[in-house]
Amino acid sequence: MPLKKDLLLEALAEKRDQLKVRYKDKDGRLPVICSDEALREIAKRKPLKTADFEAIQGLGKVFVDVYAEDFLRVIYLHKNALIQEVDVSKKTKNLLSDYQDRLTNISRRNRNLYANKLSNRYGIDLTLYHKQETLKKLMLFQSNKPQRLTNRKEPNASNDAYYRHLTLLYREINRDLKETGSYNLYIAYPYIQGRFPKDGFEVKAPLKFFPVVLERKGMDFYLKFDQDRDVMLNRDLLLAHHKFNGVDDIKDVPKSEDISIHTIDSVLLPFLAKNHLEVTQPTPNLQFQRFESTVKADFKKVKKGQLEIKNYLVLGKFSIYSSKIQEDISKIIDTKKYNQLLEGLLENPYKTYDHSKETPFDEVNNTPVQETQLTYINDLNYSQEKVLSLLDSQDRLVIWGPPGTGKSQVITSLIAKQIDKGENVLVVSEKKAALDVIKSRLGYASKFALFMDDAQ
Numbered sequence: 001m002p003l004k005k006d007l008l009l010e011a012l013a014e015k016r017d018q019l020k021v022r023y024k025d026k027d028g029r030l031p032v033i034c035s036d037e038a039l040r041e042i043a044k045r046k047p048l049k050t051a052d053f054e055a056i057q058g059l060g061k062v063f064v065d066v067y068a069e070d071f072l073r074v075i076y077l078h079k080n081a082l083i084q085e086v087d088v089s090k091k092t093k094n095l096l097s098d099y100q101d102r103l104t105n106i107s108r109r110n111r112n113l114y115a116n117k118l119s120n121r122y123g124i125d126l127t128l129y130h131k132q133e134t135l136k137k138l139m140l141f142q143s144n145k146p147q148r149l150t151n152r153k154e155p156n157a158s159n160d161a162y163y164r165h166l167t168l169l170y171r172e173i174n175r176d177l178k179e180t181g182s183y184n185l186y187i188a189y190p191y192i193q194g195r196f197p198k199d200g201f202e203v204k205a206p207l208k209f210f211p212v213v214l215e216r217k218g219m220d221f222y223l224k225f226d227q228d229r230d231v232m233l234n235r236d237l238l239l240a241h242h243k244f245n246g247v248d249d250i251k252d253v254p255k256s257e258d259i260s261i262h263t264i265d266s267v268l269l270p271f272l273a274k275n276h277l278e279v280t281q282p283t284p285n286l287q288f289q290r291f292e293s294t295v296k297a298d299f300k301k302v303k304k305g306q307l308e309i310k311n312y313l314v315l316g317k318f319s320i321y322s323s324k325i326q327e328d329i330s331k332i333i334d335t336k337k338y339n340q341l342l343e344g345l346l347e348n349p350y351k352t353y354d355h356s357k358e359t360p361f362d363e364v365n366n367t368p369v370q371e372t373q374l375t376y377i378n379d380l381n382y383s384q385e386k387v388l389s390l391l392d393s394q395d396r397l398v399i400w401g402p403p404g405t406g407k408s409q410v411i412t413s414l415i416a417k418q419i420d421k422g423e424n425v426l427v428v429s430e431k432k433a434a435l436d437v438i439k440s441r442l443g444y445a446s447k448f449a450l451f452m453d454d455a456q
Contacts, residue, residue, distance in 0.1 A: 009043040103326040112236040117293040123316025125291040146222035194307035199244040202299040230256035377416040412441040
């Protein structure tokens with residue numbers, strides 16, 4: 001029976017041969033790079049970062065500094081090749097759509113539904129600083145050519161205020177990009193304002209989001225439309241309407257290329273009507289309005305079901321998705337593909353959990369902590385030790401606590417405990433800052449962990 005080929009080992013050997021040629025000296029002598037035995041060990045251990053090569057016998061500092069990155073790329077490609085993409089079935093697509101909608105924040109705290117006023121950190125009323133003709137030209141053409149917003153050579157009070165607002169917004173957007181990886185800058189136009197038909201839920205919500213990029217060149221700001229992102233409908237508005245008014249699923253959603261500035265009367269209003277949202281257009285299209293701040297009392301005079309278009313034009317920070325998970329689900333639905341690992345998780349999503357097998361809290365709390373069974377990587381109090389001791393007996397565990405109560409210490413010790421047992425740990429966080437805290441607390445041990453910033 002022929003032996004199965006080790007495809008990774010073959011790819012690593014090929015990379016070694018390529019590196020020998022690349023790094024040969026002036027006399028044509030080839031470097032050794034690593035022995036066959038070390039190469040087999042690399043294929044067996046599959047290092048995930050350059051520091052991992054230090055644990056392999058026969059690999060020195062020169063290998064880690066010069067060659068490790070090339071070998072890591074081969075390993076990453078091999079791992080990705082093993083994860084096969086599969087088509088999303090209709091049943092799974094419906095399931096994912098359901099999950100996506102459940103994650104939506106349907107409340108007045110969601111600024112996609114109720115924006116009573118504009119905060120300088122989150123939005124700027126473009127009509128305050130530009131003439132109607134300039135704004136019409138900007139929105140009608142929607143080109144990817146940067147449009148100049150400010151001119152620092154002509155200082156005046158209005159221009160200075162605009163510059164300060166843009167600077168604040170620019171910092172907010174780029175800070176979010178660094179922390180979450182999402183660039184959430186859009187022009188919101190138009191708005192729907194009024195009350196839903198049955199329950200009277202007040203809304204002051206964007207109807208469309210036009211993706212844009214804010215650039216800083218020298219002392220001035222420039223704006224361009226982002227051709228890599230789609231113009232989007234405010235799905236939160238439709239979901240809120242369906243939830244509060246008991247309407248069926250969203251019907252006949254227009255394609256992104258149809259949601260242009262020209263299509264309010266011909267596409268968007270008929271679409272809203274099909275979904276039982278009758279909206280009036282009291283002002284001429286493309287006649288932009290100043291954004292009006294409102295309070296809840298302003299809506300008492302508005303009848304239920306009275307909704308109208310407001311041609312507000314706001315450049316601002318808008319979270320199209322309530323979480324990164326919701327964004328990932330949207331990408332899967334759009335591409336109609338996901339990897340087979342996720343398919344396994346979704347095979348039986350409605351499997352019930354047997355609560356009868358849960359250990360009563362009193363019984364858990366009375367179980368003494370065995371300190372000899374714990375791995376201490378930082379100081380722990382009794383409550384933190386209790387959590388770590390429960391890992392050996394509980395399948396599911398939720399740790400909750402306000403800031404400063406020691407959750408990061410627990411997570412760090414949890415990682416150390418499981419790795420000490422020869423297991424792997426995946427830590428997921430929406431914010432990079434949380435991962436940075438864990439990396440810091442791991443100290444020297446962090447060199448053996450793979451963080452996404454290291455892998456990309």
